[in-house]
Amino acid sequence: TQLLEQSPQFLSIQEGENLTVYCNSSSVFSSLQWYRQEPGEGPVLLVTVVTGGEVKKLKRLTFQFGDARKDSSLHITAAQPGDTGLYLCAGASSGGYNKLIFGAGTRLAVHP
Amino acid sequence: SQTIHQWPATLVQPVGSPLSLECTVEGTSNPNLYWYRQAAGRGLQLLFYSVGIGQISSEVPQNLSASRPQDRQFILSSKKLLLSDSGFYLCAWRTGVGTEAFFGQGTRLTVV
Numbered sequence: 491t492q493l494l495e496q497s498p499q500f501l502s503i504q505e506g507e508n509l510t511v512y513c514n515s516s517s518v519f520s521s522l523q524w525y526r527q528e529p530g531e532g533p534v535l536l537v538t539v540v541t542g543g544e545v546k547k548l549k550r551l552t553f554q555f556g557d558a559r560k561d562s563s564l565h566i567t568a569a570q571p572g573d574t575g576l577y578l579c580a581g582a583s584s585g586g587y588n589k590l591i592f593g594a595g596t597r598l599a600v601h602p
Numbered sequence: 603s604q605t606i607h608q609w610p611a612t613l614v615q616p617v618g619s620p621l622s623l624e625c626t627v628e629g630t631s632n633p634n635l636y637w638y639r640q641a642a643g644r645g646l647q648l649l650f651y652s653v654g655i656g657q658i659s660s661e662v663p664q665n666l667s668a669s670r671p672q673d674r675q676f677i678l679s680s681k682k683l684l685l686s687d688s689g690f691y692l693c694a695w696r697t698g699v700g701t702e703a704f705f706g707q708g709t710r711l712t713v714v
Binding site for chain 1: 643644648696698700703704707
């Protein structure tokens with residue numbers, strides 16, 4: 491069974507702080523994606539990482555794919571209230587490349 | 603451009619009643635289609651996915667079924683709803699492995 495475990499489950503921080511959220515699995519993934527979801531809406535893609543060890547930056551967000559392609563992290567620098575939301579990692583492993591599974595998410599609240 | 607339509611947006615149904623949620627995609631052909639359910643503030647649970655007409659993969663044995671009668675139409679059904687079927691249902695499509703998943707606006711189902 492493919493599982494994506496995310497931590498922490500909840501994160502409440504002040505504006506300007508840095509944070510890292512994690513996505514881990516015992517399975518190898520061909521690629522991992524990070525999505526952000528607002529209440530009452532569908533998730534929206536932030537980034538896709540494909541190569542083991544890959545690092546991608548999106549403004550204040552830095553995404554890293556583990557060397558073994560089993561884990562990923564999302565680091566936010568100087569968080570802002572607009573970063574508030576549910577962050578989800580998603581991927582498909584060798585057991586079913588068309589099957590896109592999601593982690594349970596990290597709910598981030600950034601307070602002014 | 604591609605768009606995804608999912609309806610209805612909200613639904614209140616009594617226990618034991620049937621269910622039919624419809625999702626259609628425009629502007630693409632032969633998409634991979636997905637149905638997810640999301641509990642409040644949590645991650646997305648994959649229910650069904652389809653890589654082609656009439657091809658349905660079920661991920662979680664439960665009170666629901668899915669059908670793909672046309673290339674860009676995906677239907678989620680139940681003959682008799684249970685209280686535990688309440689949740690936020692999301693339909694999604696993508697072109698293939700590793701590509702971005704695009705989500706509908708979701709259906710909030712409350713079984714009473």
